[in-house]
Amino acid sequence: MLLRASILAASIAVAALFASQAASAQGVFTLSSPSFKDGERLATKNAGNNKSNPNCVGENVSPALSWSNPPEGTKSFAILMFDPEGRPPGGVSHWVAYGIPASVTGFAEGEVSKPSDKYVGGSSLMKLPNYFGPCTPPGPQHHYTFTLMATDLEPTALAAGLTRDELIKALDGHVKQATGLIGTFSKP
DSSP: OHHHHHHHHHHHHHHHHHHHHHHHHHOOOEEEOSSOOTTSBOOGGGSOOOTTOTTOOSOOOOOOEEEEOOOTTOOEEEEEEEETTSTTTTOEEEEEEEEEETTOOEEOTTTTSSOOTTSEEOOOTTSOSSOOOOOOOSSSOEEEEEEEEEESSOTTSSOTTOOHHHHHHHHTTTEEEEEEEEEEEOOO
8 A cells, every 4th residue: 555655656746747847848928039138228229210309319120029938829919019108198009010920939120110021010109000119208217018919819810000909909808828028218
């Protein structure tokens, strides 16, 4: 009886080990960037470029983004870039993109500064379907939140041009998991 209990305990321990290794192999769904670390300042080149706005001091080069370990069953991704401190009380939507195929694992630096066939462009506050960088006014730094959502929707499920609020409503019940990254910026 003691031998049986020992074998059972050893079997449970081995099964638990394999289960934890399988979970580690799946990993955690993450969004990262070689352009900036979470919570750190975006480069000036990532800031918006609009000659009529003196707060747009950059080149509008989108930072590189990459992600890994999406949840099983992911069919597409959606990304939002939002500045909660911009234009109080509503914040500023800088980028709305969705319909990103599950086979895409990121964007190179500058790749989403213009429309791309890798995603469906929504409509930012500036009415653009692509990335538009920070145009932070003088004063305290703003936080630019990049939120990546894994969805169960086919990449072609949603029409182009959705605003941030419209996309959030359309994704209700379809997001499998989300991850994020925050960059900061203040006018140099």
